[in-house]
Amino acid sequence: xxxxxxxxxxxxxxxxxxxxxxxxxxxxxxxxxxxxxxxxxxxxxxxxxxxxxxxxxxxxxxxxxxxxxxxxxxxxxxxxxxxxxxxxxxxxxxxx
Numbered sequence: 195x196x197x198x199x200x201x202x203x204x205x206x207x208x209x210x211x212x213x214x215x216x217x218x219x220x221x222x223x224x225x226x227x228x229x230x231x232x233x234x235x236x237x238x239x240x241x242x243x244x245x246x247x248x249x250x251x252x253x254x255x256x257x258x259x260x261x262x263x264x265x266x267x268x269x270x271x272x273x274x275x276x277x278x279x280x281x282x283x284x285x286x287x288x289x290x
Contacts, residue, residue, distance in 0.1 A: 204260040205250040213248035216264070219272065223263050225256045 204227075207213050213229035220227035231248035252260045266272040 200254050201251045202254050202257045203249045204252055204257055205264055206247050207250065208247055210248055213250060216250050216267075219267060220250070220252065220260055220263055223259075225252055225260050225263065227252045227256075227260065 205216060207216065210229065210231065213231065217227045217229050228251050229248050230251055231246070250260075263272065
């Protein structure tokens with residue numbers, strides 16, 4: 195259910211908790227992503243006949259990269275690299 199023609203659905207999952215984990219993994223790999231689903235499924239925790247399903251949406255230009263990340267997650271090979279590590283400054287020598 196993309197709300198924009200520039201978004202594509204890369205996955206559909208049952209439940210918001212799973213969707214939020216997937217969105218976090220995609221964002222952690224530099225892919226803008228969002229979850230979209232019907233509120234009634236979230237409110238009542240239903241996953242019956244599509245009710246409660248959540249779509250994972252990404253911008254069209256990130257779709258292939260997102261599918262690669264999702265595939266790695268399914269295979270158990272998804273890892274966060276060092277490329278997004280924050281460099282911390284060395285402690286200053288305080289008068290020694």
